[in-house]
Amino acid sequence: MSELAMLSKAMFQERKDIIFSIIGGFIAGIAGVALFSVSGYLISQTVFAPPLYTLIILTSLVKFLGFLRSVSRYGERLYTHRATFSILSRLRTSFFAKLVPLTPGILNKNRSGDLLARIVGDVESLQHYFLRVAYPPLVVMMVFLATVLFTASYSFWIAGLLVLGMLMTSLVVPGIVLLGQRKIHERVREQRSKLSTEITETLYGFRDLKIYGQLAQREEQLQRYSASLAAEQQRAAVQLLRGQSMQVFVTFFVAWGVLTLSAYLILDGRLAGVFLAMLVMATQTVFEEAAPLAVLPAYKQDSEHAANRLTETIPSQAATLRSSKSESLPTDLPVSIEISNVTFQYEGEWRPALLNFSLQLAAGSKTAIVGPSGSGKSTLIELLLKLRTTTSGNIRINKVLINELDEENIWELTNVVLQQSHFFKGTLRENLLENADEHSDEELMEVLAKAQLPNVLLNQVVYEKGENLSDGEKQRLALARAMLRKRHLWLLDEPTSSLDYVTEQRVLKQLYEQASGDTLLLICHRLTGLEKMDQIVVMEQGEIVEIGSFKELMEQKGYFYKLKQIELQMIGESGV
Numbered sequence: 001m002s003e004l005a006m007l008s009k010a011m012f013q014e015r016k017d018i019i020f021s022i023i024g025g026f027i028a029g030i031a032g033v034a035l036f037s038v039s040g041y042l043i044s045q046t047v048f049a050p051p052l053y054t055l056i057i058l059t060s061l062v063k064f065l066g067f068l069r070s071v072s073r074y075g076e077r078l079y080t081h082r083a084t085f086s087i088l089s090r091l092r093t094s095f096f097a098k099l100v101p102l103t104p105g106i107l108n109k110n111r112s113g114d115l116l117a118r119i120v121g122d123v124e125s126l127q128h129y130f131l132r133v134a135y136p137p138l139v140v141m142m143v144f145l146a147t148v149l150f151t152a153s154y155s156f157w158i159a160g161l162l163v164l165g166m167l168m169t170s171l172v173v174p175g176i177v178l179l180g181q182r183k184i185h186e187r188v189r190e191q192r193s194k195l196s197t198e199i200t201e202t203l204y205g206f207r208d209l210k211i212y213g214q215l216a217q218r219e220e221q222l223q224r225y226s227a228s229l230a231a232e233q234q235r236a237a238v239q240l241l242r243g244q245s246m247q248v249f250v251t252f253f254v255a256w257g258v259l260t261l262s263a264y265l266i267l268d269g270r271l272a273g274v275f276l277a278m279l280v281m282a283t284q285t286v287f288e289e290a291a292p293l294a295v296l297p298a299y300k301q302d303s304e305h306a307a308n309r310l311t312e313t314i315p316s317q318a319a320t321l322r323s324s325k326s327e328s329l330p331t332d333l334p335v336s337i338e339i340s341n342v343t344f345q346y347e348g349e350w351r352p353a354l355l356n357f358s359l360q361l362a363a364g365s366k367t368a369i370v371g372p373s374g375s376g377k378s379t380l381i382e383l384l385l386k387l388r389t390t391t392s393g394n395i396r397i398n399k400v401l402i403n404e405l406d407e408e409n410i411w412e413l414t415n416v417v418l419q420q421s422h423f424f425k426g427t428l429r430e431n432l433l434e435n436a437d438e439h440s441d442e443e444l445m446e447v448l449a450k451a452q453l454p455n456v457l458l459n460q461v462v463y464e465k466g467e468n469l470s471d472g473e474k475q476r477l478a479l480a481r482a483m484l485r486k487r488h489l490w491l492l493d494e495p496t497s498s499l500d501y502v503t504e505q506r507v508l509k510q511l512y513e514q515a516s517g518d519t520l521l522l523i524c525h526r527l528t529g530l531e532k533m534d535q536i537v538v539m540e541q542g543e544i545v546e547i548g549s550f551k552e553l554m555e556q557k558g559y560f561y562k563l564k565q566i567e568l569q570m571i572g573e574s575g576v
């Protein structure tokens with residue numbers, strides 16, 4: 001049950017609404033039983049032609065009980081649903097807050113379509129826990145005990161029959177439902193996960209699938225997955241309905257039992273005939289109240305499963321990642337970075353992406369990192385941004401261990417451009433992501449011009465994922481975003497790889513001007529313009545193979561020198 005601890009905590013926080021729900025549910029249940037009992041008694045009494053005032057009292061009581069039942073049922077619904085949605089919103093917020101720092105690691109292990117469907121589905125499943133698992137038995141038992149006490153005052157045997165019926169509805173029927181549901185629910189989850197993964201993949205790869213003529217095949221596959229899911233869901237629904245039908249059967253069985261037993265007791269002279277209808281009606285109503293118990297185990301199992309998977313998705317790393325942070329760095333000072341013996345290995349990979357990597361970035365220094373694809377350059381930036389945690393070794397920012405820093409504090413210090421930037425559906429202004437009120441239009445246009453996007457409009461529409469922007473425009477927009485932040489640490493991962501040579505040089509010139517006093521780490525694919533850098537780091541297979549200024553590396557005539565010669569030849573050949 002430990003996996004449901006977060007749920008219980010959220011429920012405890014909503015205790016006021018829960019107490020009101022229980023009170024409302026109990027009054028509605030009792031009023032329902034009383035309403036039908038009094039109605040039965042009233043009908044029986046009329047046979048004896050009682051005095052008018054008796055009929056008036058009984059009719060008024062019926063009306064009052066009907067009113068009380070409706071009002072308390074309304075209150076019950078209001079408070080149970082309010083509690084449920086508040087619990088759900090607490091769970092969503094706390095779950096997603098824990099998820100954010102772990103996102104890169106989690107996305108490694110799970111296919112994103114499946115992950116998204118799982119998170120949304122699992123959090124939604126938890127809403128049933130209070131409404132259909134924790135709450136109903138409590139109220140049903142309270143109403144039932146009150147009814148048993150009431151019937152026991154007429155006949156011990158009838159009360160005994162009710163207890164027997166309740167055991168059937170609360171244990172036997174739910175047990176049978178649970179047995180049938182267990183396997184079906186497993187299959188529903190499996191099919192849902194398959195379908196959502198395939199849908200996401202198809203949407204992401206739609207263009208490629210179309211070009212390579214694979215779309216029809218994919219569509220067929222999706223239809224198959226969708227049909228299997230629908231079939232499993234149908235089976236699950238049938239199983240649930242079967243449970244509810246059994247519950248109705250037990251209700252009528254007990255009602256018939258009470259009728260027969262009462263008839264026998266009346267014949268025996270141990271029960272007055274006028275109470276017969278009342279007892280039968282009370283029995284039927286109290287068992288109607290118990291109807292939710294039939295589907296309780298299925299929801300219980302579902303909630304536990306969902307809570308289990310959610311705790312698996314946010315493993316204990318969540319605690320370790322956030323627990324030790326205590327320091328906070330100011331955003332207005334230049335930043336120094338010290339990387340000591342850092343090793344990082346992706347989960348499931350056979351070799352580390354970084355191996356015993358050490359590097360110093362003095363405050364205000366400019367560093368370029370070059371090296372072949374896959375040498376670990378982007379991984380280094382992800383570690384500096386605390387998007388991943390080192391396997392071993394230390395990173396210090398302004399002498400503070402990165403583990404002691406909140407990742408949001410690090411992001412707050414940094415102007416970042418990663419290899420892929422995301423663009424949202426909206427305007428260019430909105431895609432600059434800074435608070436629009438803080439910057440005048442002139443200021444925004446000036447930054448766009450510096451990023452070599454002079455002929456754009458701030459209200460220009462940007463499609464989803466920046467579909468209407470070229471790769472080069474996306475990169476310049478991402479650089480404009482970074483320039484606008486005006487922080488003092490720059491982490492740039494191939495920010496100009498899609499730009500032509502001339503535009504690239506212009507952008508970099510503006511960038512170096514703005515970053516003159518700042519610490520800058522630039523991963524680059526071209527070796528031009530690196531003369532200005534304080535140090536150039538050449539990486540291969542997660543290690544530093546050469547380090548020094550441009551002049552030093554050229555004099556060494558090592559790896560960097562050879563790369564530069566190849567590039568010069570290529571530039572010469574292409575005539576740039």
Ligand SMILES: Nc1ncnc2c1ncn2[C@@H]1O[C@H](COP(=O)(O)OP(=O)(O)OP(=O)(O)O)[C@@H](O)[C@H]1O
Nearest residue numbers: 108346347349353372373374375376377378379380
């Ligand atoms: N999410 C990931 N899961 C597993 N392995 C990864 C992941 N990302 C990168 N790697 C591996 O880690 C190594 C370093 O990758 P990284 O992206 O840091 O290289 P890079 O030098 O930035 O390459 P490029 O210049 O192509 O961007 C590579 O061998 C790569 O296959």
